[in-house]
Amino acid sequence: MTSTAFDVAVLQMNSGEDKAANIDTALRLIDQAAATGARLVVLPEIWTYLGDEAGNRPNAESIPGPVTGALAEKARQHGIYVHGGSILEQREGEPKLFNTTVVIDPSGEIVAKYSKIHMFDVVLDGVASYRESNTVQRGDEIVTFDLDGVTVGLAICYDLRFPELFRILRLHGAEVIVLPAAFTMTTGKDHWEVLIRARAIENQVYMVTCGQFGPDSSGKWCYGRSLIADPWGTVVATAPDRECVVTTTVDRDHIQKVRRQVPSVENRQADLYRWPDESVVLS
DSSP, X not given: OOOSEEEEEEEEBOOOSOHHHHHHHHHHHHHHHHHTTOXXXXXXXTOSOOSOGGGTTTTOBOSSSHHHHHHHHHHHHHTOEEEOOOXXXXXXXXXXXXXXXXXXXXTSOEEEEEEOOSOOEEXXXXXXXXXXXXXXXXXXXXXXXXXXXXXXXXXXXXXXXXXXXXXXXXXXXOSEEEEEEOOBHHHIIIIIHHHHHHHHHHHTOEEEEEEBEEEOTTSOEEEOOOEEEOTTSOEEEEOOSSSEEEEEEEEHHHHHHXXXXXXXTTTOOXXXXXXXXXXXXXX
């Protein structure tokens, strides 16, 4: 079945160190989102645990595991697709964790799994430093999945700053790209909306983003403002600064209209694009 339109809901959260409480909140919000008629429900990044780095491994899980099992139960109960935001995944034999998304279909089956490719290793002068790679290993696969005939691409948070990934997702057929996040307040206030709209415009896709908001237990703040931008780059839904569910409709006819009017992907000159030689100094 190919849908011309479907509703999507993003579940903005302020997760903390209490994993059980975070899970209870997420399951309650999934129920609330399903009641709106959403076909796809999206959770934020690392929603099961957000706190001191020392707590990452004790709160990580294998996939499949208890958390994905609980999400699968909700998917079956409501007959919806559940995008599991991301959780910290432990894999046998791996010394580090993975920041991993799973997508579960209405039958409760995992139909896609993506591990974050770009590690958030940054120093924000005078604010804070972050080094995700201390405990997390990058993924190495670009992933899409089929939702009722619609190709949906997957990305996570810091991936947003790397346009190559999003162009590849578009070339793999993506009409929608989903990005859970825990964007910092410092970067979010200046970059979040601009980057989301840019990725939407460049690739003529719906960008469905779902963020953490507010402070975590270490005192670091997440920006929130989960938003959905359409293929023209128009923001069609934005979350306020609180825990909430935000919904909108993804319209495939609108995607095709935008792509017909501005055929930028078809107008690429791919045969001329070359990575610069490593020995060349760019000036």
